[in-house]
Amino acid sequence: MPTTLSVNVNAIAMLRNRRDLPWPSVEALGRLALQAGASGLTVHPRPDQRHIRFTDLPVLRALIDDEFPKAEFNIEGYPSEEFLALCEQTEPEQVTLVPDDPSQATSDHGFDFRATSEWLKPIVARLKKGGMRVSLFADGDGDVEAVKLAKATGADRIELYTGPYGGCFDNPELGAEILERLGKTADAALVEGLDVNAGHDLTVANLPALVKRIPRLAEVSIGHGLTADALEYGMAETVRRFCRACGQKV
Incomplete structure (x- = not known):
């Protein structure tokens, strides 16, 4: 099956939040993305609500339920009690847990599973009891033992942190090395x-190599680069470009 695309709308919300105005509309642009072929929407509601606001969650939940019932809602965040309660209220198809400190600008590392595996087990169980698929943010460093500990939490998936890979846009040799480590991590996870x-x-430029190295890659969640391209190509055409980069025929 081709890799699916979940569009992260946090950057759209960040732009909206620069003014006390309702545009750009997260709901409207989410609708355009889903109409163009995205398989879902992703949000990362941080405690200070500097991007997605808590009030956006029921709006996007209703958008998917009412207009795109085959699409998925993915909510990612640090598993504080407030975050877990938001997930239980919203009932996304997938929850992606990340080890972010609230002060971080963006996610920049995966879980240290040696230190957090036992702590994560009851959190994962709580979310899965609510019918949610659970994915854990993981460093793609080829650490097989860490992958086994991630599995031991009861999670359904890992999400490879591809920031270092994306950062090698001007260094293809290093990019190839990082890609292979990501691939080895994925191989271990699938086993x-x-x-x-x-x-x-x-x-769009670095996705094809990633999908080729990890042909069973289930989903990519993309926000910053996709939103940047949407300023040039428009949201609908940008989503189609990313879907094609994932190996989809659109």
């Missing part, structure tokens, strides 16, 4: 029975 997602700084 353990974990599905594999990926996200962070992915672009």
Whole structure:
């Protein structure tokens, strides 16, 4: 199956939040993305609501339920009690847990599973009891033991942190090395029975190589690069470009 695309709308919300005005509309641009072929929407509601606001969640939930019932809602964030309650209220199809400190500008590392595996187990169980698929943000460094510990939490998937890979846009040799480490991590996860997602700084240019190295890559979640391209190509055409880069026929 081709890799699916979940459009992260946080950057759209950040632009909206520069003014006390309702545009650009997260709902309207989310609708355009889904109409153009995206398989879902992703949000990362941080405690200070500097991007997505808590009030956006029921709006996007209703958009998917009412107009795109085959699409998925993915909510990512640090598993504080407030975040877990938001997930239980919104009932996304997927929750992606990340080890972010609230002060971080963006996600920039995966979980240290040696230190957090036991802590994550009841959190994963709580979310899965609510019918949500659980994915854990993971460093794609080829650490097989860490992957086994991720599996032991009860999670369904890992999401490979691809920031270092995306950062090698001007250094193809280093990019190839990082890509191979990501691939080895994915290989280990698939052996353990974990599905594999990926996200962070992915672009139309670097996606094809990632999908080729990880042909069973389930989903990519993309916000910054996709939103930047949408300023040039428009949201609908940008989504189609990214879907094609994922190997989809659109």
